[in-house]
Amino acid sequence: MTTPQTGALRRGEPEVILEAAVHIPVEPVSPEQDPRRPAPASDRPRHLHAVPARPARGRRPPRGLLAIAVLIGVALLVVVSLNVLLGQSGVSESDLERAIELKQQEVELLEIDVLRLAAPSRIHQRAEQLGLVSARDVSYLTPPTAPASASSPLGRGGR
Amino acid sequence: MARRGARPALRLFATLAGMSAALALVAAQLVRLQVVNAQTFENLGSRQRVRSIALPAERGTIFDRNMVPLAVSVPARAVFANPQDIVDPEATARKLSEVLGLEVALLRDRLKEDAPFVYLARKVEVPVADRVAELNLAGIGMQPESKRVYPQGSLAAQVVGFVGTDGEGLAGIEAGQGALLAGTPGRQVTEVDPAGRPIPQGRRHIVEPLPGKDVVLTIDRNIQFAAEDALDRALAETGAQRGSAVVIEPQSGEILAMANRPALDPQLFASASAVAIRNRTVEDSYEPGSVNKLVTAAAALEAGVTNPSEILIVPDTIRIGGKIFSDYAPHPTSRWTYADVLARSSNVGTIMVAQRVGRQRMYDMLRKFGLGAPTGVGFPGEATGILQPVERWYETDMATIPVGQGIAVTPLQMATVYGAIANDGTWTQPTLVRRILDRGKARPAQRPAQRPVIRPYTAAQLRAMLLGVVESGTGRSARIPGYLVGGKTGTARIPLSGGRGYSKDVVTTFMGMVPVDRPRLVAAVVMDNPATHFAAVTAAPAWKQIVEFALGYLRIPPSFEATTADSNRGGTP
Numbered sequence: 001m002t003t004p005q006t007g008a009l010r011r012g013e014p015e016v017i018l019e020a021a022v023h024i025p026v027e028p029v030s031p032e033q034d035p036r037r038p039a040p041a042s043d044r045p046r047h048l049h050a051v052p053a054r055p056a057r058g059r060r061p062p063r064g065l066l067a068i069a070v071l072i073g074v075a076l077l078v079v080v081s082l083n084v085l086l087g088q089s090g091v092s093e094s095d096l097e098r099a100i101e102l103k104q105q106e107v108e109l110l111e112i113d114v115l116r117l118a119a120p121s122r123i124h125q126r127a128e129q130l131g132l133v134s135a136r137d138v139s140y141l142t143p144p145t146a147p148a149s150a151s152s153p154l155g156r157g158g159r
Numbered sequence: 160m161a162r163r164g165a166r167p168a169l170r171l172f173a174t175l176a177g178m179s180a181a182l183a184l185v186a187a188q189l190v191r192l193q194v195v196n197a198q199t200f201e202n203l204g205s206r207q208r209v210r211s212i213a214l215p216a217e218r219g220t221i222f223d224r225n226m227v228p229l230a231v232s233v234p235a236r237a238v239f240a241n242p243q244d245i246v247d248p249e250a251t252a253r254k255l256s257e258v259l260g261l262e263v264a265l266l267r268d269r270l271k272e273d274a275p276f277v278y279l280a281r282k283v284e285v286p287v288a289d290r291v292a293e294l295n296l297a298g299i300g301m302q303p304e305s306k307r308v309y310p311q312g313s314l315a316a317q318v319v320g321f322v323g324t325d326g327e328g329l330a331g332i333e334a335g336q337g338a339l340l341a342g343t344p345g346r347q348v349t350e351v352d353p354a355g356r357p358i359p360q361g362r363r364h365i366v367e368p369l370p371g372k373d374v375v376l377t378i379d380r381n382i383q384f385a386a387e388d389a390l391d392r393a394l395a396e397t398g399a400q401r402g403s404a405v406v407i408e409p410q411s412g413e414i415l416a417m418a419n420r421p422a423l424d425p426q427l428f429a430s431a432s433a434v435a436i437r438n439r440t441v442e443d444s445y446e447p448g449s450v451n452k453l454v455t456a457a458a459a460l461e462a463g464v465t466n467p468s469e470i471l472i473v474p475d476t477i478r479i480g481g482k483i484f485s486d487y488a489p490h491p492t493s494r495w496t497y498a499d500v501l502a503r504s505s506n507v508g509t510i511m512v513a514q515r516v517g518r519q520r521m522y523d524m525l526r527k528f529g530l531g532a533p534t535g536v537g538f539p540g541e542a543t544g545i546l547q548p549v550e551r552w553y554e555t556d557m558a559t560i561p562v563g564q565g566i567a568v569t570p571l572q573m574a575t576v577y578g579a580i581a582n583d584g585t586w587t588q589p590t591l592v593r594r595i596l597d598r599g600k601a602r603p604a605q606r607p608a609q610r611p612v613i614r615p616y617t618a619a620q621l622r623a624m625l626l627g628v629v630e631s632g633t634g635r636s637a638r639i640p641g642y643l644v645g646g647k648t649g650t651a652r653i654p655l656s657g658g659r660g661y662s663k664d665v666v667t668t669f670m671g672m673v674p675v676d677r678p679r680l681v682a683a684v685v686m687d688n689p690a691t692h693f694a695a696v697t698a699a700p701a702w703k704q705i706v707e708f709a710l711g712y713l714r715i716p717p718s719f720e721a722t723t724a725d726s727n728r729g730g731t732p
Contacts, residue, residue, distance in 0.1 A: 090359020105234045105285045115228060115310030120384035122312075 209362065210351045215304050216342030219371035221319055221332055223380040224413075224593055228310055229319050230333065230425075232326075235306035236288030238280045244298030245270050251296050255279065258290045270298075281324055282306040307333075309425045315383050315416075316423040317438035318376070318538075318591070330428070330436060332374060332591065335539040339595060342371030373596035377413035382406055385708035386418035390684075393701035394420055399667075399689035403440045403570050404705060406682045409578040409672065412587035412607040414536070415680075415709070417441075417571075441536060444544040444567040445685065448651030449504045449694075450670045451563030453621060454576060455513050456501060458524035460617045464515040467498040467624050473508040480554030484510055484562075487650075498624045502632025504648060506562045513561035521561060522549035527612045528576045529586060530568055535608065536589045544568045563651055570668075574683040577670045580625075581678035584618035585611050626675045636699040637671055639707050641717030645678075646671025646702070648694035653687075667694035669702040673710065674718045682706050 116122065192200060221230040238259065245251055252266035259266075259280050269277045281304070283291075288301050307322045320331020328337035345368030350361030357363070390402040406416040421435040428436060437443060459465045474492040476485040486506050500508030513521060525531065531546025545567035547556070559565035571589055579586040588607035595602045613621075625645030628634045633648040649668035652661035667686045672678040682702055689697040709715075 087359050094357055094359065102285065102289070108233050109284075112231065112233060112308050112310050115231075116312070119311045119314065120381060121314060124384070124388070 208350050208358075210349050212303065212347045212349070214345035214347050214365075214368045215326070216344045216368035217370040218305060218307065218322070218326060218342065219340040219373045219596075221336075221340070222373060222375045223315075223378050223383070224376060224415075225379065226375065227380045229315060229376070229378070229380070230307060230309050232305040233308050234285055235282045235304055236285060236291075237278055237302040237304050238283055238288060238291055239276060239278050239300050239302060240270055241276060241298045241300070242270055242272050242274060246297060251299065254294050254296060255291065255299070258287060258294065259283065307425075311380065313422040313424050314380065314387065315378055315418070316425045317419040317436065318378060318417045319425065321425040321428045330539070331438060332376065332538075335537060336374050336592065340371040340374060343369040345369070370598070372598075375593045375596060375601075377415065377591055377593045378417065379415045379712075381712055382705070382709050383416040383418060385712075386416040386705045387420065387422070389701040389704040389708075390418055390420040391422075392704070393684075393686060393697065396700075397686060397689035397691065397697045399686040399697060401434060401439065401687035402701070403685045404683065404701065405440050405570055405574045406680060406705060406709060407574055407578055407589055409581035409587065409678050409681045412575075412578065412589045412609075413593065414571075414589055414591050416705070417591070438538065440570040440683075440685075441538045442540045442542055442569070444542045444569050444572075445666050445687075446564050446566065446651040446654065447568050447573050447668060448563040448649035448666065449506075450573055450647045450649035450668050451566065451568075452501060452504065452509045452561065452649075453580065453625070453647055453670075454524055454528055454530070455509055455516065455521065455561040456497070456621055456624060457528075457580070457613050457617060458516045458521050459497075459512045460620055461524065461613050462516055462520050465497050465512050467496065467620055469497050470494050471497060471500060471508055471511060473500060473505055473511065475507060477507045477510050477558070479510060479514075479558035482555050482558070484558045498627050499632075501624045501647070502627045504628075504633050509561050510558045513557055516561075518549055518552055518557050521557065522546075522552070524612075525560070525566070527586070527610075528579060530566065530572055530576070534569075534571055534575055534589050536571060536591055538591060542569050544572055563649060570683050570685045573668070573670055574681055577672055577683070578681045579612050580618050580621045581672040581681050582618075583615040584613040585609050622672070622675050622678070625671065629671070633695050634669065634671065634699055636695045637669060637703045637706075639673065639703060639710065641719060642673050642710065643675045643718040644671055644673050644706075645675035646699070648699060650692050650694050664688040665692045667692065667697045669694050669698035671702060671706070673706050674715070676718055679713070679715050680706060680709055682709075 218232040220228050220232070223229055238255075240251075242248075248267050248270035252263045252270055255261070255266050256263045261280060266279060269279055279299075284306075291299065292301060305326060307326065309316065309319065309321075316331075318331055320333035320335070321329055322333050323329050326341075328334035328340065333340065345366045347366075348362065348364040350358045350363070352358055386404040386406060390404055393399065394402050402418075402420040404416065404418040405414065407414050417438065417440050419435075419437070419439050421432070423431050423435045460467075465471075471494070472492060473495050475488075475490045476483050478484075484506055487504070495503065495505065495508060497508070497512065499505075500512070516524075525546055531544055533541045533543050535541075547565075552560070556565050575586060575589055578589075587609050590604060590607045592604045594604050622645050625647060626643055628648070629637050629644045629646050634644075634646045637644055637646050647670050649670070650665050651668075653664045653666060654660070655662050665688065667689055668683065670681075670683045672681045682705055684698040684702040684705070686694075686697045686701070691697060710717075
């Protein structure tokens with residue numbers, strides 16, 4: 001919004017605030033009655049002229065505030081980046097967990113395979129394929145230090 | 160000038176009014192979405208984004224007594240489809256068929272079903288399921304589940320049992336201990352993206368499933384294999400249709416082996432015959448025949464009506480209740496001791512002694528040995544056997560029951576009878592479960608019930624008589640060099656189904672214990688309908704093979720040093 005520019009007024013003429021879009025008529029106010037305006041000097045030319053704009057020193061944001069804003073911006077950027085990184089790590093973690101689970105399942109299946117191969121029926125079958133034969137007549141030897149004697153069939157129940 | 164000046168105000172008012180109306184509409188919609196229908200839309204959103212998966216509890220493992228797994232669960236996947244989301248059933252079916260190995264037509268029909276959810280394949284191995292996932296087919300999904308695996312194949316299959324598609328125990332220990340093995344399922348709630356991947360930092364809630372307890376059986380894998388191998392050989396050599404074997408430790412009642420033939424593949428139980436599925440040592444009863452003569456002998460010795468050395472005059476026939484009963488083979492009237500009567504398995508001699516015992520004492524002894532009642536082994540579907548109340552006995556029953564006809568027992572019941580005699584007259588309840596493991600903590604199984612049945616002295620007398628059967632009687636083919644073996648043969652005709660009388664088919668049995676002086680093992684072998692009717696050449700050799708292996712495997716020392724003569728005498732009926 002532009003600042004309204006005012007020029008010197010002719011006596012008796014209504015004051016008009018110059019603005020780009022809005023023209024609002026106001027009641028004529030004499031310079032004596034208008035406290036905002038100083039009384040016109042007698043030697044001042046009575047026509048409109050451009051007033052050079054003064055530099056608006058007070059409106060420039062202070063440097064500290066600017067620095068804070070930049071810092072906040074950077075911090076926000078960092079937070080967002082970290083969040084993205086965290087998300088990516090989460091995905092990686094999920095993938096790794098899945099890979100671990102698959103490997104564990106693979107191990108379990110391999111263990112089952114080992115059990116299958118170690119089953120007596122499997123070993124028996126394989127032994128026969130290799131030409132081994134089952135022992136038919138097994139003989140037991142009694143060591144001489146432990147003389148064997150046929151115990152009574154009455155065993156513990158003997159009266 | 161005044162009218163022209165009012166227009167902007169009007170326009171401004173109209174604009175403001177329009178904006179307010181629009182804002183009101185937005186606010187109203189906001190209220191509708193966020194307040195009135197908030198729950199509905201939240202639910203809709205959750206349904207799209209939040210996935211709740213039932214986490215199946217890992218079913219407990221069944222071990223043998225040496226902690227060798229007999230039944231274990233491995234992870235698997237169920238492949239399912241939401242047919243409403245399938246765009247091209249034909250193409251989808253073709254792609255799935257290549258991976259799952261199922262027929263395209265079958266898959267296509269399922270994909271075209273008018274249902275929101277259909278299973279395409281169950282118990283799919285994880286690598287295969289992963290290949291299905293890689294196809295990234297719309298409307299196809301996977302559910303985690305577990306698959307029961309029996310690493311020992313058909314070993315002890317009728318004992319271990321099997322599970323159904325949903326993992327529920329259907330037979331054997333899988334059913335009997337199902338409540339312990341099953342565990343409690345958990346649940347996982349996860350927020351997922353449209354591709355079904357979990358959203359990192361999204362909502363995630365897991366209720367961990369409680370795994371089932373492990374069951375450790377009393378079965379020994381190696382003795383079990385020896386028993387099954389012996390039955391296989393016996394079936395091949397004798398032409399018998401079916402066979403069963405039990406090996407127990409008489410003192411503890413623990414069952415070391417429980418074998419049944421024909422064999423059963425637990426993974427293919429659906430296509431197995433009804434006979435192959437049954438654990439016939441527990442579930443089926445049969446007329447035991449002459450092995451029941453030991454109960455008659457126990458009753459007679461306990462009643463004091465005879466002793467093993469009493470000489471009896473034994474003809475080859477006897478008339479009871481107007482019917483004539485005879486020995487298996489004709490013989491002249493002989494002077495035999497009661498021990499000889501048992502060794503020769505004389506029906507007439509046994510009936511003579513049973514007449515002295517009387518029906519009430521005979522019945523009481525049968526009951527004391529646990530016949531006519533389940534053993535309480537804890538196996539589902541255990542048969543009680545058949546033992547009529549004594550009031551309903553006919554006169555002829557006092558001729559048939561003492562020789563093992565007109566009474567039905569399970570092989571396990573009869574094995575426990577011999578176990579009681581081996582255990583100094585104390586009957587011990589047989590057990591199949593040794594202990595329960597609850598996440599590594601062992602809980603011993605319930606102590607088996609025990610009760611005295613006969614005096615230790617009577618038991619010792621009976622063991623001596625059983626030794627005589629193997630040394631000089633019908634059980635000579637069960638001799639094992641170096642060991643004192645006691646046992647009894649039995650042959651019984653099979654009753655006709657649905658009618659009175661007996662068929663020509665027989666069941667042969669051998670029951671025995673070893674070493675008879677200090678019994679460590681009791682075993683029973685039953686062969687159904689072998690080509691020959693002699694237990695000595697059908698059941699006894701199989702019994703010998705099983706027990707001979709078990710003796711060596713368990714390092715049970717021999718009773719005496721075997722000589723060449725001892726070695727040679729075995730195997731001749």
